[in-house]
Amino acid sequence: MADVAVETVKLTIDGVPVTALQGTLVIEAARQMGVMIPHFCYHPKLKPDANCRMCVVEIEKVPKLQTSCSTPVAEGMVVRTATTVVNEAHKSILEFILANHPLDCPV
């Protein structure tokens, strides 16, 4: 493992310093430290499509919420996964999906 020449990146997620390999998606970096960001359309084996918009997070210095499934980690990035704005975004996305979606998935 010590011979792998992939750079690591240091960032902060929810106040916790995280070190991740370059190219790691923010949603994966969060999962590695135990934070599960809600998502619908993301799967580790698929290319990110970023269409459900559920996995949005706040990234410092970036004006709009960003989808964590399509954003790779960057040095010095400060990510917040559970602010008021993010929580309201989660609610609104879920509401949008359920507006035209019969809730019979558990059936």
Add this chain to the structure above:
Amino acid sequence: MPTHEQILLKNMSTPGYTGSLADYERAGGYQALRKVLGKITPADVTEMVKKSGLRGRGGAGFPTAVKWEFLPKDYQGPRYLCCNADESEPGTFKDRQLMERDPHQMLEGIVIACYAIGAEIGYIYIRGEFALGTQILERALGEARAAGYLGTNILDTGFNLDVWVHRGAGAYICGEETALLESLEGKRGLPRVKPPFPATHGLYNKPTVVNNVETLANLPHILNRGPEWFASIGAPPRSTGTRIFCVSGHVKRPGNYEVPMGITFRELIFEHAGGMRSDKPLKAIIPGGASAAFFTDQHLEVKLDFESVAQAGSMLGSGGVTVMEEGTSMVWAALRLMEFFYHESCGKCTPCREGSSWLVQTLRRIMAKRGRHEDLDTLTELCKNIAGRTICAFGDAEVAPILSTLQYWRHEYEELIEAAEAAELITPEPALARH
């Protein structure tokens, strides 16, 4: 009526001008190309365009030369130029006129742009509905190839370029640059996540520049008469040159008007377009296509340049200026625009797909006098949850009509809702899901 020098519309306004290569050359066409190819370096061409202050004429107004400079410098592979001829913003019809009446002006601009960015292949993505425009462009491309302005070793300078026309199939979203590229690649026209941007990962993931028809049509003039000349017109330094404004709606003379940037709405509407159609007072203006927030009669002195319109709370956008007279229902206007956006939403991302459907159903109910008081808060809340949360700017566009009509004409919404309550209608609701 004030006369301003016509630049882009000059040739086609000359009686007897057919847009053929012979006519274009007689009017001084392809001189700029001869001046540029092999004699001015691509980097210098870009510098000249930068000095002219040319900004994109498609709607976003991004500085053209800056966009060109985003292409990677040491990259050796193919680069592409895509001319965005998908003109679909409601109320906009300038590119159509430019392509149908003076195609070579745009073609010369395309060759210059391709030379500046190092592209050997150019595509004109033209909306499918422009069948006549496609025919005219194909003919013009044939003339240009025969005359040696396209092909290999153009004008003996070693520069190779060919340009192809690709027809769209009726999707407004394909005017969004990444959706355009997807469609050009043969896929469904769904926007891509940005970043990365087309400058580095564009057509077939290669460095690509997407420019609007009118933007490209300006290039021969900038190269012929010099960037300082162009920069002296309009409202320098931020809004240089002329702009073709498409005036439509309740005016006496709807049409395309090429004017220097910085004239007021009042001058455009009342002097150029002849004023109100039925002489009723002006009630509302859409300043720059359907995605632009509405203006009222209080905004007539606002200047038609990028900064002034943005400061006044809207956007210069595509140049589509739609005028509405007293007596127009603003709720109806918002609904009509929302129907357009609902129809055109590509469906990829949740807020726009579900939000547009929810917004249009709510507006239909209000318009049909089935509204409820909480509907106005619902509309505002929905708009807040759509804007800024989508993959592309469509989401921000679709909420602009509702938010701005609510801002300036909230009482019209309230009157309709009060009428619903007063009528205590219990008859079945009209069909709301119309596909």
